Amino acid sequence: MELPTYAFQRERLWLDATAVSGDVAGLGQVAVEHALLGAGVGVAGGGGVLFTGRVGVSTHPWLADHAVSGVVLLPGAGFVELVVRAGDEVGCGRVEELMLAAPLVVPARGSVQVQVVVGAVEDGGRRTVGVYSGSGDGVEGEWVCHATGSLTPDTAPQSGGGSVLSAAWPPPGAERIDLVGVYEDLAVEGYEYGPVFQGLNGVWRNGEEVFAEVALPEGTVVDGFGLHPA
Structure with missing residues (x-):
């Protein structure tokens, strides 16, 4: 059989995975039913919990409507939503404090890894929390801290006036x-x-x-x- 006359090109034709699929329990994690977070896992030896997810314009097209000088950014309310959901999963659904440290740039193509790290229980049931994004697909990629704060149990007394x-x-x-x-x-x-x-x-x-x-x-x-x- 004769070979085709055109040159073979190194062209990648595989589709990029846009989200984790399948049973995350098989990976030692617990599924999290949230639009920005996919799974969570307890951290051995410290009592903390790690939540993971990926965000991108292809999987979350509404993000394209939030740009600053042409750069798509995760809105500040997105950090609040991530932290609140992570807190709900560990019984600390009240955000006591949240400080933004750096913007989270959403790439035009592909997606970015997101981690929400909830610390161990401290006095009064309080837990620290941090939101990070990672570059690359390896386990040793560089991570950027975007927000830090603290969570308290839902039963904590509210300050200020009524709703x-x-x-x-x-x-x-x-x-x-x-x-x-x-x-x-x-x-x-x-x-x-x-x-x-x-x-x-x-x-x-x-x-x-x-x-x-x-x-x-x-x-x-x-x-x-x-x-x-x-």
């Missing part, structure tokens, strides 16, 4: 703020918010307090989130 959701809306005495052109003005400053992140319906100011009414566009998939980061 604003039980009060009259809009808040009495608050002045409504004109939102005409707000997203155009933000775009000039480099904040490029697409349709999913343009859900600001109303803003009111009462002294130093600011109240906002936000809703996701109809059809936005919210499965797997406690509160969608957009």
Whole structure:
């Protein structure tokens, strides 16, 4: 049989895996039903817990609507969502403190590894928490810390007043703020918010307090989130 006359090219034709599939229990982990986290595992010897996942525009297309100067970033609310869910898994669903250290850049192609590391139980049931992203596919890749904080059990007493959701809306005495052109003005400053992140319906100011009414566009998939980061 004659060989084809065209040259063989080194072209990779395999599809990239976009998410972990199958039974993670077979890998020694526990499945986590969350849109940003896929599995969790206890850390031997310390009492901590490690949660893992991957985020990318291909698996989470709504992320493309959150860019700064052309660079897609995980929104700040995404870190809160990650930390809250990790805390829920260990019985510490209240975020006591969360400090952002560095932005998490979402690549235009492929995905980025994400880890949420919850520390061992400390006095009062408190646990430390950190959010990291890793480059490469190896176990010894470089990891960047994006946020650190602390979690407390859900039964911990709340500070401050009652929930604003039980009060009259809009808040009495608050002045409504004109939102005409707000997203155009933000775009000039480099904040490029697409349709999913343009859900600001109303803003009111009462002294130093600011109240906002936000809703996701109809059809936005919210499965797997406690509160969608957009």
